[in-house]
Amino acid sequence: MARSGAATIVDVARLAGVSPAAVSKVIRGAYGVSPSMRERVEAAIEQLAYRPRVAARAMRGSTFSIGIELPHPGYHFFTTILQGATAALGHTRYQPIVVPTATEAERDGRALDLLADRQVDGIVAVSPLVSPDRLERLAARIPVVLLGRHDRTASYDTVTGDDVEGTRQVMKHLLGLGHRRIAYLVQEGQAAMPGIRTPQETRMEQYLEHMHRAGLGAAARVVRTVDGDVVPESAVEALLAPERPTAILVGRHELALEMLQAVTARGLDVSVAGYDDTCLAGHPAISLTCVDQDGVEMGAKAIRLLLERIGGRTEAAHLTVEPTLKARASTRPVR
Amino acid sequence: MARSGAATIVDVARLAGVSPAAVSKVIRGAYGVSPSMRERVEAAIEQLAYRPRVAARAMRGSTFSIGIELPHPGYHFFTTILQGATAALGHTRYQPIVVPTATEAERDGRALDLLADRQVDGIVAVSPLVSPDRLERLAARIPVVLLGRHDRTASYDTVTGDDVEGTRQVMKHLLGLGHRRIAYLVQEGQAAMPGIRTPQETRMEQYLEHMHRAGLGAAARVVRTVDGDVVPESAVEALLAPERPTAILVGRHELALEMLQAVTARGLDVSVAGYDDTCLAGHPAISLTCVDQDGVEMGAKAIRLLLERIGGRTEAAHLTVEPTLKARASTRPVR
DNA sequence: GCCGAGACTGGAAGCGGTTGCGCACTTCCA
DNA sequence: TGGAAGTGCGCAACCGCTTCCAGTCTCGGC
Numbered sequence: 001m002a003r004s005g006a007a008t009i010v011d012v013a014r015l016a017g018v019s020p021a022a023v024s025k026v027i028r029g030a031y032g033v034s035p036s037m038r039e040r041v042e043a044a045i046e047q048l049a050y051r052p053r054v055a056a057r058a059m060r061g062s063t064f065s066i067g068i069e070l071p072h073p074g075y076h077f078f079t080t081i082l083q084g085a086t087a088a089l090g091h092t093r094y095q096p097i098v099v100p101t102a103t104e105a106e107r108d109g110r111a112l113d114l115l116a117d118r119q120v121d122g123i124v125a126v127s128p129l130v131s132p133d134r135l136e137r138l139a140a141r142i143p144v145v146l147l148g149r150h151d152r153t154a155s156y157d158t159v160t161g162d163d164v165e166g167t168r169q170v171m172k173h174l175l176g177l178g179h180r181r182i183a184y185l186v187q188e189g190q191a192a193m194p195g196i197r198t199p200q201e202t203r204m205e206q207y208l209e210h211m212h213r214a215g216l217g218a219a220a221r222v223v224r225t226v227d228g229d230v231v232p233e234s235a236v237e238a239l240l241a242p243e244r245p246t247a248i249l250v251g252r253h254e255l256a257l258e259m260l261q262a263v264t265a266r267g268l269d270v271s272v273a274g275y276d277d278t279c280l281a282g283h284p285a286i287s288l289t290c291v292d293q294d295g296v297e298m299g300a301k302a303i304r305l306l307l308e309r310i311g312g313r314t315e316a317a318h319l320t321v322e323p324t325l326k327a328r329a330s331t332r333p334v335r
Numbered sequence: 336m337a338r339s340g341a342a343t344i345v346d347v348a349r350l351a352g353v354s355p356a357a358v359s360k361v362i363r364g365a366y367g368v369s370p371s372m373r374e375r376v377e378a379a380i381e382q383l384a385y386r387p388r389v390a391a392r393a394m395r396g397s398t399f400s401i402g403i404e405l406p407h408p409g410y411h412f413f414t415t416i417l418q419g420a421t422a423a424l425g426h427t428r429y430q431p432i433v434v435p436t437a438t439e440a441e442r443d444g445r446a447l448d449l450l451a452d453r454q455v456d457g458i459v460a461v462s463p464l465v466s467p468d469r470l471e472r473l474a475a476r477i478p479v480v481l482l483g484r485h486d487r488t489a490s491y492d493t494v495t496g497d498d499v500e501g502t503r504q505v506m507k508h509l510l511g512l513g514h515r516r517i518a519y520l521v522q523e524g525q526a527a528m529p530g531i532r533t534p535q536e537t538r539m540e541q542y543l544e545h546m547h548r549a550g551l552g553a554a555a556r557v558v559r560t561v562d563g564d565v566v567p568e569s570a571v572e573a574l575l576a577p578e579r580p581t582a583i584l585v586g587r588h589e590l591a592l593e594m595l596q597a598v599t600a601r602g603l604d605v606s607v608a609g610y611d612d613t614c615l616a617g618h619p620a621i622s623l624t625c626v627d628q629d630g631v632e633m634g635a636k637a638i639r640l641l642l643e644r645i646g647g648r649t650e651a652a653h654l655t656v657e658p659t660l661k662a663r664a665s666t667r668p669v670r
Numbered sequence: 671g672c673c674g675a676g677a678c679t680g681g682a683a684g685c686g687g688t689t690g691c692g693c694a695c696t697t698c699c700a
Numbered sequence: 701t702g703g704a705a706g707t708g709c710g711c712a713a714c715c716g717c718t719t720c721c722a723g724t725c726t727c728g729g730c
Contacts, residue, residue: 005476008686019710024688032708054453055398056686058390059715073417073433079408086435095449098408098433100421114430118389141340261618279564283596285620343716354680359718367678391716394685677726682719689714696707 007048016044027052028061058119066094066306067115069125071101074229077253077276077295078126081147084299085124092307094121101127109134116142122306124299128198129189143309145302150197157305157317159298163199166291166323167206170273173289173325174247175210178334179271181219182211183245185235185259187252189227200251203275207249221245231258240266246334247271253278253290260288260330271331287329297321342383351379362387363396393454401429401641402450404460406436409564412588412611412630413461416482419634420459427642429456436462444469451477457641459634463533464524478644480637485532492640492652494633498534501626501658502541505608508624508660509582510545513669514606516554517546518580520570520594522587524562535586538610542584556580566593575601581669582606588613588625595623595665606666622664632656 009027013020018037025033026041033041044050054063068085070078086096097120101111109130115123122143125135132151138144139156146158174182184207186200204222211220225235239248240262248263248270250256256274263270274281277292301319308317344362348355353372360368361376368376379385389398403420405413421431432455436446444465450458457478460470467486473479474491481493509517519542521535539557546555560570574583575597583598583605585591591609598605609616612627636654643652 009688010686020687021689021710021712022708025709028688030688034708037708051448051452053393053686055390055393056715057688058388059394059686059717060688061715063390073408073414074411076409079414082408082435096435097453098435100417100431100433113386117386118432257615257618261620265619280592280615283592283621284600285596286618344718345716355717356680356682356719357678360679363718365718369678372678388716391685392718394687394716395718396685397718672730674729675727677724679722679724681722683721684719685717687715690712692709692711694707694709696705698703698705700702700704 007050009050009052011048012041012044012050015048016040062121063119064094065118065120066096066303067118067120067123068096068098069101069111069115069123069127070098071126073100075254076278077293080295081126081299081302084296084301085303086299087296088300088303094307109138112138122310124302124306129196132195143306145305145309147298147302148199150199150202151195152316152318154316157302157309157319159302159305159319159321161199161293161298162320162322163202164206166275166293166325167203167210169323169325170249170289170291171207171210173327174249174271174273174331175214177247177271177331179245179247180216180334181221181245182207182216182247182249183221183223183239184208185223185225185231185239185248185250185255187227187255188224199275203251219245225255229254231255231262236262240268240270244268244270247273247331250274252276253281256288256290257281257286260286269332269335271334273331277326281326282328289328289331290326291323292326293323294321342385344385344387346383347376347379347385350383351375397456398454399429400453400455401431401638402453402455402458403431403433404436404446404450404458404462405433406461408435410589411613412628415630416461416634416637419631419636420638421634422631423635423638429642444473447473457645459637459641464531467530478641480640480644482633482637483534485534485537486530487651487653489651492637492644492654494636494640494654494656496534496628496633497655497657498537499541501610501628501660502538503545504658504660505584505624505626506542506545508662509584509606509608509666510549512582512606512666514580514582515551515669516556516580517542517551517582517584518556518558518574519543520558520560520566520574520583520585520590522562522590523559534610538584538586554580560590564589566590566597571597575603575605579603579605582608582666585609587611588616591623591625592616592621595621604667604670606669608666612661616661617663624663624666625661626658627661628658629656 009020009023013023023041026038089096099111099114124145126147128148136155144156146156148160149158184204186204208220211217223235223238225231248259250259253274253276260272263272273289275291277290280286281288281290298321305317344355344358348358358376361373424431434446434449459480461482463483471490479491481491483495484493519539521539543555546552558570558573560566583594585594588609588611591607595607598607608624610626612625615621616623616625633656640652
């Protein structure tokens with residue numbers, strides 16, 4: 001036994017009367033072990049409660065772990081992706097490890113480096129704000145799947161909600177209800193990253209496009225809010241002052257809930273629609289219309305792509321997940 | 336350069352014209368390096384974009400990582416703890432890694448083993464359902480802090496919400512509003528683990544205690560629901576049938592929201608109070624009365640205890656976080 | 671001028687696994 | 701019966717970093 005008290009592969013080998021190399025083969029299910037040896041080794045492993053150390057394996061072999069980079073664990077949509085991913089990993093030999101990017105400073109991809117330092121076998125990243133060339137460099141060494149990126153590259157795979165279609169649906173819905181003065185609320189910092197097309201940016205562009213096509217280009221109005229959880233009073237005022245829109249489309253779920261609250265609190269008849277669904281959007285007391293992206297599906301697809309890459313696929317894959325509009329009480333016909 | 340393309344400590348040493356041992360000392364900030372050597376080494380590190388591999392460090396030294404075991408990332412309260420923990424880790428040299436326990440099967444502590452296999456320097460676990468002796472064994476090897484455990488042991492630290500005080504406050508609130516027929520809704524599987532005192536169990540006991548003391552022992556009524564996110568129709572029926580209580584206390588936030596929804600949908604005048612606060616509980620359209628536990632504070636305290644342990648403390652510490660009652664519209668005076 | 675203390679620095683031995691390769695032993699076919 | 705092919709297993713060399721320890725160099729005090 002080593003000093004730490006835990007058994008090593010040598011202890012197992014000694015007890016089973018075989019070489020450490022043989023034990024290694026057994027635990028990896030590698031070729032070239034007789035049933036009798038396997039049996040003895042497995043008994044020894046059991047008896048010593050042996051567990052291979054990930055670090056030692058990583059020195060030469062594989063860590064059998066998938067790194068998931070998750071910004072802002074408090075956002076419901078992101079945890080949905082996480083659920084899908086961990087579920088998809090369930091019956092494989094790979095383990096998920098999550099690195100939360102808590103601070104703003106880490107959003108630049110530092111968290112991805114941390115995962116690379118851990119020599120994970122693949123990375124699922126939800127970071128929309130990392131520069132493409134940084135990702136290129138990373139993907140050259142480790143399989144990487146990006147979620148929600150609209151840039152297509154050969155070096156990493158992507159899984160993206162169809163923001164064009166989602167925006168089309170919700171705009172059609174609002175226009176169909178008779179709305180003409182429709183505003184768009186977007187999170188600052190999400191709409192203007194050079195070289196990166198974030199989902200919120202795409203949605204905003206599509207919003208403008210649809211307004212234009214409906215002959216409402218002059219009525220289009222984009223309000224930006226700071227990067228954070230709350231809609232500042234100034235943005236609310238900007239939107240709800242007289243000459244206000246009759247409907248507001250919001251780029252991110254949490255902000256939509258806030259906006260809806262602000263509208264309700266003022267007793268105004270302004271429709272609000274958002275992106276991403278949660279159980280609370282469906283709560284009768286809230287009933288927020290939104291474009292539902294299937295996060296579980298997205299997480300699962302990301303893992304599938306990653307495992308394919310690890311399995312040897314070299315050409316890039318780009319998957320799209322179709323959103324569905326959940327029309328609820330927060331959007332009403334214009335009076 | 337190694338085959339993987341990334342620089343190793345030897346590459347840095349060669350470029351800087353020093354020994355690998357010297358580089359190691361520089362990156363660890365260890366004693367015994369001259370300013371001039373440090374300078375050269377740092378330049379070489381910069382030039383090669385060198386990053387030490389966690390696995391190799393783990394072989395002899397420390398991984399500088401803290402493992403956080405997080406059940407059910409979708410529950411808001413848990414992610415709050417995570418936020419507090421990662422924030423507290425912010426300016427240390429330690430990195431958080433999160434292992435989500437997605438499936439029911441993993442709740443028995445398997446996730447803790449996975450963290451141990453990674454040789455993390457410490458573990459924060461939110462798992463209420465792991466047996467104490469399993470934790471003892473783990474804590475003998477690695478510093479462990481448990482959240483929300485009411486069992487006090489010498490081998491691991493705990494951070495716990497004061498469930499006695501929290502229940503006292505909400506019961507006083509309900510009794511003060513004139514409620515007499517108060518029921519308690521608890522998640523099955525949380526209230527009857529041998530040898531483990533879960534928060535929900537403690538709250539239930541306190542509820543019964545307060546009912547008794549108020550001379551309402553006969554009116555006390557505990558309804559159990561299955562272990563999951565939804566309150567099954569049967570439990571709702573059991574609670575809301577004629578002869579129903581005038582107030583319902585719920586052991587977990589998500590269930591309280593559901594229960595409130597069921598009550599509202601039926602147009603009944605039944606007060607509902609829950610545990611844990613979220614921004615949505617405070618949403619005017621929902622306005623759920625609840626006992627607010629400061630998850631950020633709990634996460635931060637857990638990290639502080641862990642760092643103390645890593646720093647050498649040997650005697651156990653048990654911290655309590657005081658909850659505060661957020662009285663809202665979901666609890667009203669009994670008619 | 672010598673010596674001991676103190677400040678740096680590097681050599682080499684691990685840490686616990688994996689892997690390439692060779693050896694011994696069987697089996698198969700001519 | 702001989703040799704080729706195949707199977708099962710172990711030796712030893714890593715993987716990249718840390719740590720122990722010994723060696724060198726400097727410097728001040730006697």
